[in-house]
Amino acid sequence: MACVSSSLYFHNTRSPLFRRYFSSPSLNSRGGTLKCRNQSVECTAKAVESEIKASFCVVEEEEHEKQTKGAKRRQVLLNIASASALALGALSFPSFALAEENGGKDDFRSYADEKNKFQIMIPQDWLVGLGQADGFKSVTAFYPQETTDSNVSIAITGIGADFTRLESFGKVDAFAESLVNGLDRSWQRPPGVAAKLIDAKAVNGLYYIEYSLQYPGESRRHIYSAIGMAFNGWYNRLYTVTGQYLDEQSENYKSKIEKCVSSFRFT
Numbered sequence: 001m002a003c004v005s006s007s008l009y010f011h012n013t014r015s016p017l018f019r020r021y022f023s024s025p026s027l028n029s030r031g032g033t034l035k036c037r038n039q040s041v042e043c044t045a046k047a048v049e050s051e052i053k054a055s056f057c058v059v060e061e062e063e064h065e066k067q068t069k070g071a072k073r074r075q076v077l078l079n080i081a082s083a084s085a086l087a088l089g090a091l092s093f094p095s096f097a098l099a100e101e102n103g104g105k106d107d108f109r110s111y112a113d114e115k116n117k118f119q120i121m122i123p124q125d126w127l128v129g130l131g132q133a134d135g136f137k138s139v140t141a142f143y144p145q146e147t148t149d150s151n152v153s154i155a156i157t158g159i160g161a162d163f164t165r166l167e168s169f170g171k172v173d174a175f176a177e178s179l180v181n182g183l184d185r186s187w188q189r190p191p192g193v194a195a196k197l198i199d200a201k202a203v204n205g206l207y208y209i210e211y212s213l214q215y216p217g218e219s220r221r222h223i224y225s226a227i228g229m230a231f232n233g234w235y236n237r238l239y240t241v242t243g244q245y246l247d248e249q250s251e252n253y254k255s256k257i258e259k260c261v262s263s264f265r266f267t
Contacts, residue, residue: 116156121263123256150245150253152260159236166207166229176200176209191216219246226261
């Protein structure tokens with residue numbers, strides 16, 4: 001095998017860099033070309049090939065990790081979207097779930113869940129229901145005694161150990177946009193549900209997201225959510241607190257639902 005000598009790559013055939021890859025160089029008196037031992041060149045080629053393969057493996061592993069993490073993020077967004085769509089009919093409500101009286105002095109009372117380690121303020125006369133839904137470890141609903149579409153629910157889901165805080169899913173603005181854009185189907189033909197982001201903020205380790213949903217021919221539904229993460233000693237869990245009310249019910253329920261959601265705390 002012959003190699004053409006070039007001052008562009010090697011200024012001196014005696015340089016350490018040259019001797020590293022080529023052994024016993026000699027000049028051919030006819031062609032002036034530099035001859036190199038085949039064995040040395042072959043070893044160099046194999047070494048370069050190994051480095052290239054190793055580099056590709058690293059790139060593939062990084063790409064796989066990104067795709068896996070992206071899939072988990074999408075699943076979390078799907079769980080949050082599902083939490084906002086939970087219907088009270090899917091939950092079971094025991095007869096003893098009526099809120100305890102508090103002497104009639106306060107409009108709100110404290111509800112604490114010792115097992116799931118959270119606390120929330122709810123209207124004095126609201127009912128409490130415990131239920132189950134696919135994909136959720138726990139669902140608790142708070143709702144008025146009268147028939148209405150207004151309510152507050154807390155859905156808990158398990159998440160991977162690689163997500164240790166809310167910022168793992170992105171900043172609150174990007175997170176909120178991804179959530180609402182994933183719900184919006186107004187661009188379809190015929191149009192589906194229209195989802196619009198109203199506000200998003202991060203306060204005391206929680207993400208607060210306000211948006212609206214409106215199905216064709218139906219009243220607009222306002223959604224006010226608080227999203228948080230906690231560790232229960234075995235795995236990380238995502239808490240989605242969702243309050244909802246219709247446009248025509250805003251006068252009666254808007255302030256109550258916002259107070260409920262804003263009062264959510266881990267214990």
